[in-house]
Amino acid sequence: MILAGIYIHIPFCRQKCHYCNFHFAVSQRNKSLLIDAILLEIDLSKDYLDNRSIQTLYFGGGTPSLLKPSELESILQKIHSVYRIETGAEITLEANPDDIQPGYLNDLKELGINRLSLGVQSFDDDILQLLNRSHNAKDAIRSIQNIVDAGFDDFSIDLIFGMPGSDVDSWKKQLDQALEFPVPHFSFYNLTVEKRTALNHLVKTKQVILPEEEIMARQFSFTHSYMAEKGYEHYEISNYALPGRYARHNTAYWKGEPYLGIGPSAHSFNGISRQWNIANNGRYINSIQQGFLPFESEWLTPEDHYNEYLLTRMRTMWGCELDDIRNMGNVFERHFLNNIAPYLGDGRVIAQEGNFSLSLQGMLFADAITSGLFFHE
Known part of the structure; x- marks a missing residue:
């Protein structure tokens, strides 16, 4: 029987990154109401996956590491009460470096969260400030060490290439900094200028100058060869892993396996249709409170x-x-x-x-x- 995954979207961030166009809010005023709505949606959506067992859970956002352990626990308990979770299921939490403290990591392990995806993005303080990230380079290095010390042997680091003023040498320094730690998985993304973002305004007004495409292509090609030298497999355009350490949740996406998306803006796929929740926290909460799932859908031809x-x-x-x-x-x-x-x-x-x-x-x-x-x- 085909197994399935569940994605839970936590639409809160401490501050707005200049390059991000994902659905989120910087105000956490309605956080408790939204978590209650997520718990209700898990019940309302229980038939979508046709009684399949769950092999992966993924808390994305937004910034899921803003949730307290008790809030994560309530969501996990609800999922376990509604679905069959496979033994050894991959349970991932996206996290910002400034949230990763030893006590919090111990709480996550006790909850059964066994994989972290850390949004480092850069080890350069000037770049982090340009991106309006809430952490600095020291926070990033400290958080990785905390993850290793806490005994998480399954985690991923996100880094962005194609940064203003960068070249292959400066990008190599970013990789070398990360490779000082036993990181089993990396996601490397090209800096993309999305509409309706602060970065888009900065680029349009020439306050920020991006590298030429040729430089970004060289950074991409260098990453492929350099990471291969270090023993990593380039298993998806943006993702590298040590052998057998692929991200199981995202791999299931790429292989067309079914998944349920919970929370505002989350997408779902069951093999015959696709659906997506409304990307508005207030309307999402109101609809769920009334017992209705706030989604649009399409049948796949x-x-x-x-x-x-x-x-x-x-x-x-x-x-x-x-x-x-x-x-x-x-x-x-x-x-x-x-x-x-x-x-x-x-x-x-x-x-x-x-x-x-x-x-x-x-x-x-x-x-x-x-x-x-x-x-x-």
């Missing part, structure tokens, strides 16, 4: 299934299997083979025994390649 398979699998080292596409129908197989030929010819896609995956050069053009393979009627 065969074309949607094909396109989503490409969108997720082409990002990973596992790539796309021709047998999987063939099982979707002859029309998709013909379309795929016809449209992937140019990328095979220029080396951006590698074919091996019916498997198709991006080369390192192809990863730099992942979005364009994938959209070029999409099926449109």
Whole structure:
């Protein structure tokens, strides 16, 4: 039987990062009401996953580490009362470095949280200030040491490349700082300028100058080779792990396994449909209090299934299997083979025994390649 995952969105942050366009609020005035609504939604959504056992839980945000241990405990107890949680399930909490203190870590372990995703982003204080992060470099280093000392052997660190004024050498210093610790997993993201963010304004008004695309491409390529030297597998465009230490929750996303999203703006997928909760805390709370799930949904067509398979699998080292596409129908197989030929010819896609995956050069053009393979009627 296919297992499933649960994502819980905690939409609160201490302050607004200049690059972030996720759904969150800096006011925690309604935090207790929202947690009560999350507990009710877990009950209201219990049939969505069709009685599947749960293999991963993921607290994302926002900043889930702003929750007190007692608040996390209430959510975990509710999930355990409604769902069958597999023995050895991966339970992840996203955290900011300034929240990671020894006592808090001990509380997390007692609650059964066994994996942390730490939003370091940079070890450069000037960059952290530019991004309006709430921690500094010393906080970041101290938090990683606290995680190691607390006995968490499963954790991930987020870092951002493509920072203003950066080059390959300065990026290598960021990697080396992180690699001083026994980190089993990394997520590396290119600094992206999103609409309606402070960073977008700073770039548009030329108060911030981003590196040329060629420099960011060099940083990306250097990361691939340097992390391989250090024993890490580049298993998804933005993710590296020691062998066998992949993020199970996100890997399930990329492999098309079902998941339930709880909380405002959270998305869900059960194999035949996709739904997403309203991205407004007040309206979310009011709807749940009245016994209604505040979501929109769409049924997935065969074309949607094909396109989503490409969108997720082409990002990973596992790539796309021709047998999987063939099982979707002859029309998709013909379309795929016809449209992937140019990328095979220029080396951006590698074919091996019916498997198709991006080369390192192809990863730099992942979005364009994938959209070029999409099926449109």
